[in-house]
Structures are given as structure tokens and as C-alpha cells.
Amino acid sequence: MQTVHSLDNCKERSCLSKRRYWSQVDALVMASRCVERRGLRALGTYRCRNCGGWHLTRRA
Numbered sequence: 001m002q003t004v005h006s007l008d009n010c011k012e013r014s015c016l017s018k019r020r021y022w023s024q025v026d027a028l029v030m031a032s033r034c035v036e037r038r039g040l041r042a043l044g045t046y047r048c049r050n051c052g053g054w055h056l057t058r059r060a
Contacts (some may be wrong), residue, residue, distance in 0.1 A: 020053035021045075027054035 021027035024045055031043035034056070044057045 015048055015050040015055075018048075018055045020048070020051055020055065022053055024054050027056060031056050 019030075021030060024047070027045040031045060034040050034043055041058065044059055045054050046057055047053075048055050
């Protein structure tokens with residue numbers, strides 16, 4: 001059974017493996033570029049509780 005502390009560590013590690021954008025606008029611009037250049041489905045953005053930055057998500 002995982003403790004709350006170990007779950008927090010997992011969340012922090014998962015954040016470290018993602019690209020961080022300093023503003024929602026930056027993240028939205030990159031999401032648009034990814035869709036155009038890589039032919040990906042629509043990407044969304046979300047504010048990260050761990051780092052305070054913005055990340056991309058496939059959940060649009």
C-alpha cells in the first residue's frame with residue numbers, strides 16, 4: 001500500500017519528465033504546432049500543481 005508521501009513523490013517525478021511551459025499561451029502555441037507538424041489529435045493544456053507551470057495533455 002502506498003502512502004500519501006510516496007504518491008506525492010510519484011507525481012513530482014512524473015512532472016519532471018514533462019516539458020514545462022511558463023504560460024498557458026506558450027503551451028497552447030506548442031500544442032498547435034504539435035498538431036500541425038506531427039498530425040496529432042487536438043491537445044489541451046493544464047496548470048501543474050507541482051511546478052506551477054503548464055503541460056500538454058491528450059485530454060482535450
